Amino acid sequence: MGLLTSVVNSRQRWTVPVTLAMSVFMLAYWFPATLLWNQHQQISQVNSQIVSLQQQQRVLKAQAKSIDSKTALTNLARSQYQLVKPGQSLIQILDGTNSIRLGGGTGDPGQQPLASPTVGNSVPSVSVKSTFAKSNFIIRFVRSLEFWR
Numbered sequence: 001m002g003l004l005t006s007v008v009n010s011r012q013r014w015t016v017p018v019t020l021a022m023s024v025f026m027l028a029y030w031f032p033a034t035l036l037w038n039q040h041q042q043i044s045q046v047n048s049q050i051v052s053l054q055q056q057q058r059v060l061k062a063q064a065k066s067i068d069s070k071t072a073l074t075n076l077a078r079s080q081y082q083l084v085k086p087g088q089s090l091i092q093i094l095d096g097t098n099s100i101r102l103g104g105g106t107g108d109p110g111q112q113p114l115a116s117p118t119v120g121n122s123v124p125s126v127s128v129k130s131t132f133a134k135s136n137f138i139i140r141f142v143r144s145l146e147f148w149r
Contacts, residue, residue, distance in 0.1 A: 067073055077083040084090050 067076055074085075082090055
């Protein structure tokens with residue numbers, strides 16, 4: 001019996017450390033550390049985006065408050081969109097140079113150089129004969145009725 005108890009005691013001695021080592025290995029192997037790390041990074045990126053969007057929202061709210069009055073809206077419409085109230089006229093005073101300013105290159109015809117008076121009338125005259133217009137209408141009408149054939 002002494003031999004049997006010593007064998008059981010020696011088995012118990014090495015099974016506990018092996019079981020403990022195996023459970024640590026399994027926990028380390030199956031623990032989703034990389035997944036948790038990736039999710040943490042994604043959460044921090046989303047949080048930084050939220051902070052930047054909240055900052056943009058504060059700026060836009062401040063701009064909306066600044067143009068909330070009617071006079072501010074009128075000034076904005078006049079300066080940026082060249083709009084006037086009904087019955088008013090927009091007059092642009094040109095500075096005499098043909099250069100386009102850095103902020104004023106909006107494609108406004110008032111910013112383009114003037115045409116030379118020696119060139120003359122460069123608009124071609126177009127005359128349409130009434131017989132051509134009538135025959136053109138008849139041709140189009142007949143072609144639209146071709147589906148009856």
